[in-house]
Amino acid sequence: MVQDQQINPITIEDKMRNSYLNYSLSVIIGRALPDVRDGLKPVHRRILYATKKLGLIPDKPHKKSARIVGEVLGKYHPHGDQAVYNAMVRMAQDFSQRYKLIDGHGNFGSVDGDSAAAMRYTEARLASISLELLKDIEEDTINFVDNFDGTLEEPTVLPSRVPNLLVNGSSGIAVGMSTNIPPHNLSEVIDGLTQLLENPDLEIDKLIETIPGPDFPTGGEIVGNKGIKKAYKTGKGKVTLRGKSTVEDRSRGRKRVVITEIPYQLNKTKLIKEIADTVKKNKINNVSDVRDESDREGLRIVIDLKRKADPDIILNRLYKYTSLQSKIRINMLALINQQPQVMDLKTILQHFIDFRKEVVTRRTKHQLKETKDKQHILLGLKKAIDNLDIVIDIIRNSESSKKAKKNLQRKLEVTKRQAKAILNMKLQRLVSLEIDKLETELQELKEKIDSLEAILNNEAKLIKLIKEELIKVKEEYGDQRKTKIIEDDSEAKLNKKDLIKDKEAVISLSYNHKLKRTDDKENVRAGKNDYITQVLSGRSHNKLLFFTQTGQVHLLKIHKIPEHHSLSTGDHLSEFIKFPLDEKIVDVLILNEEVEDDFITIATKNGLVKKTVGKEYKTSVSSLKAINLEDDDEVIGVQVTDGKQKLLLGTKEGYTIYFAEEEISPTGRNTKGRKGINLEDNDEVINLNVTNKEEVVISLTENGRGKASPITDYNLQQRNGKGLKTMSNDDYQLLNIISANVNEKIILVTDKGQVIEKNVSDITTTERLGNMYSQINLKDEKLVQIIKLPLS
CATH class of the missing domain: 1.10.268.10 (Topoisomerase, domain 3)
Known part of the structure; x- marks a missing residue:
């Protein structure tokens, strides 16, 4: 007879929660995170211990890696053999470990990303420094626990004399958390420990003077120390690491950039491909060849430059567009008493000191x-x-x-x-x-x-x-530091201007949003079925201001636009600025010293006009608000004015108002502006013009009817009036009202994608209230955009 069994109901949510919690704790403690005391994860600790038990110490011959892996798997670590071998391979790589823990014999991979040979081909033994991690292990210095099957014992931690957590660093992804501790210089870390032993109240700032930052096995240069200080004080931060390079002279005045050190954990082959791709995309110009000349003497990536190339500019672009400069995240998370904890620099050092006290005390007893x-x-x-x-x-x-x-x-x-x-x-x-x-x-x-x-x-x-x-x-x-800490570019730019030479630049933007930089207006050209809509002259240190209908302005440094040869049509604007889907460009200006002293004047669909001194747009951010808009309003025009010019607003229903700029008082950037024209119901402003006495006012409808009238027909009024009609027939709605010189051109864009160029002199000229005449023969199309072309 089966006895009754008690059944305890449990919700699946509670069961899943408890099971997942147990799983996550197992991953955190048993696999992914290092111990703060010896800086090792379980697999690395077992590899070192098993290798020592096999007698593979530095003065003994190497043995097959498969022998070591088998020892680890069979006695201490019942997981995948490839996982154990991969961990051992990394411990033997001088480009992965600041101080190798395994002395490998054979192919253990390369900085090019080549994999190690199979474990049956390679051999290994303990590196000399590993003996310092294992020293005194037989003298009751640490605790042992049963292995997975209870037949042997293994150490819970190694009695390390080496502050290995900082010296070799550690990285790992657990469940819901990760660690990324960079390697450091052994001599500096031990100097910091001795200082802390002498003075336990030592401030972190003093420790940072002794341990100035990470020291990577592949060298390189850390840019600035703000990220280092933040990481050392909070346990989290980012550092900018770049490769080390030199400039060599070639024949006939040419130069070459030679990269001799690359950032930590960067694949050399991948970097060379990145550089080559960047050159192909014209983000880096004046490069004639990229090749790898690395050999037994060391790493050497050569970039041959053309005669006119500036090595400083090339390097600056390499840092921006390739992994030659990259951010390294620091998250100093490790296990303390089987509990994960993010620690600052002093806490990590103090835990190691406390551990050494315990080890030495137990050894002494x-x-x-x-x-x-x-x-x-x-x-x-x-x-x-x-x-x-x-x-x-x-x-x-x-x-x-x-x-x-x-x-x-x-x-x-x-x-x-x-x-x-x-x-x-x-x-x-x-x-x-x-x-x-x-x-x-x-x-x-x-x-x-x-x-x-x-x-x-x-x-x-x-x-x-x-x-x-x-x-x-x-x-x-101990040895010398490999990674140099250099001044941050943002601090050095007062002298170097981001390593960019200040020179003349001609910027062109086409109807199809092709952006191009040249050094001569003669080199401006558009592609097939495209037109240049704006040509701006400035210098490489100036910025472009892209104003959108939503009231935003996006900033782009001119030197970030690659220089193009005369036959090139440039790069698409989206490669430099990622505009939100709901934004379209209204106008583009260059922000230079002259514009900073002038005004940037903005008009909106609802008839508001505001002007702000140009220097308010001088900022380091990439996007900011240019005007404070109501929900139903949008920007329709932006112009640079000097405070003494005449402005002409035109509306969809054919009204115009012509007034002096002095009537608009300057306001701050994030303001609404003043009323420029008093609109009728359902009317809206369609353009803002800065005029002169020689210009004509062109009025055009979407069906191609229009006219040109002398600006003298438009009486100067005060702002906030209803304005004057620019046509006698109220049946027409205007697509655009543009002031232009008779020797200028406009382009007419249809809803079928047709782009038609037209001379202003060919537009029918009448008085302000004259008739509207057909200016273009449209069959089943209508105009959707009218743009005044820049003077050639």
Whole structure:
């Protein structure tokens, strides 16, 4: 009969939550995160321990990597063999580890991204510095636990004398968290530890003076130290790392850029491909060749430049467009008592110091116990030698060794262990030389006991010993810093202007949004079925201002636009600025010193006009608000004015208002503006014109009817009036009203994509209230855009 079993109901949500929590804790503790004490994850710790147990120390021959992997898998780490081998390979790569922990023999991969040979082909043994991580492991310095099947024991942590967490760094992705601790210079970290041992209240800023930043095995240059300071003080931050390069002279005045160091964990082959692709896309000009000349002497990527090329500009663009300069995230997360915690620099160092105190204390206690045990035996032997006749008599008259042992304990007042040692004592110990040696050994043991007890009873002596051991490690394995920390470009730009030469630049923008920079207006050209709609002259240090109908202005440094040859039509604007889907460009201006002193005047669909001094647009951000708009309003025109010009607003219903700019008072950038024209219901402003006396006013409808009238027909009025009609027929709605000189041109764009160029002089000229005449023969099309072309 089956007994009733108690069933406890549980929701699937609770079951899933608990199961996932157990899984995540297993990943965090057992696989992904390093221990703050030895800086190792379980797999790395097991590899080092298993390699040592195999006797593969630096003065012994290498053994097949497969032998080591098998040892690790069979005894300590029941996971995939490839995962263990990959971890071991990384420990043997001098471009991955700042200080290699495994001494590999054979193909262990390359900085080009080549994989290591299979484990059956490669060989390995412990690197010398790994002995410092394993030192004193047999002296009860750390705890051991059962392995996965309970047949062996493995260490929970290694008694490392090396601050390995900082020295070799660590990276890993757990469940819901990740760690990324960069490698550091051993000498600097040990100097920081000794400082902290001497003064536990030392400020982090003082530690940063000793440990100025990460030190990567592949060298490179860290740009600035703000990110380093943030990471060291909070545990999180970012640093900018760039490759190291030099400029060499070639023949005939040409130069070459030679990259000799690349950022940490960057694939060299990938970098060369990135550079080549950037050159093909014309983001970097004046490059004739890119090749890899790396050999046994070291890394060498060569970029040959054309004669007119400026190496500083080329380097600046390499930093911007390729991985030669990249951001490295720092997240100093490690396990403390099996709990993940983000730590600042001082906390990590202090945990290592606390660990070393524990290790040295346990080792000292272990050594003290062993020394006292040995002293205890030797004192028994000495007592036996001093009472030799009694000992001989007891042994001679005892029936068995057991009886002899008891008699010795009773007669000489020695312990069972001492009595056993007396019985096992060789007769040669009775010679005078051996007796003197015994006396000396006892004296040495006493001194050693006194020394060990002093360490245990005196904190200062314990700290001194820890410091001495750290200094020995530094003397044996310390080296010079590989990664240089240089001044941030943003700080240096006061002198170098981002390494960009200030020179004349002609910027053109086409109807199809092709953007081009040249050094001469003669080189401006458009592609097939395209027209140049704007040509702006400035300098490479100026900025372009792209105003959109939503009231935003997007800024672009001119030097970021590649220089193009005369036959090129340029790059699409989207390669430089990512406009939101709801924004379209209204006007483009150049912000230079002259414009900074003038005004930028904006008109809106609802008839508002505002002007703001140009220097308010001088900013380091890439986008900002140019005008504060109502929800139903939008920008329709932007012009540069000097405060004394005449403005003409035109509306869809054919009204115009012509007034002096002085009527608009300057306001700040993020303001609404003043009323320029008083609109009728359902009317809206369609253009803002800055005029002169020689211009005509062109009025055009979407069906191609229009006219040109002299500007003198438009009386100067005060702003905020209803304005004057520019045509006699109220049946027409205008597509655009443009003021232009008779020697200028306009383009007419239809809804079928047809683009038609037309001379202003060919447009029918009438008085302001004259008739509207057909200016273009449209069949089943209508006009959707009218643009005045720049003077050629």
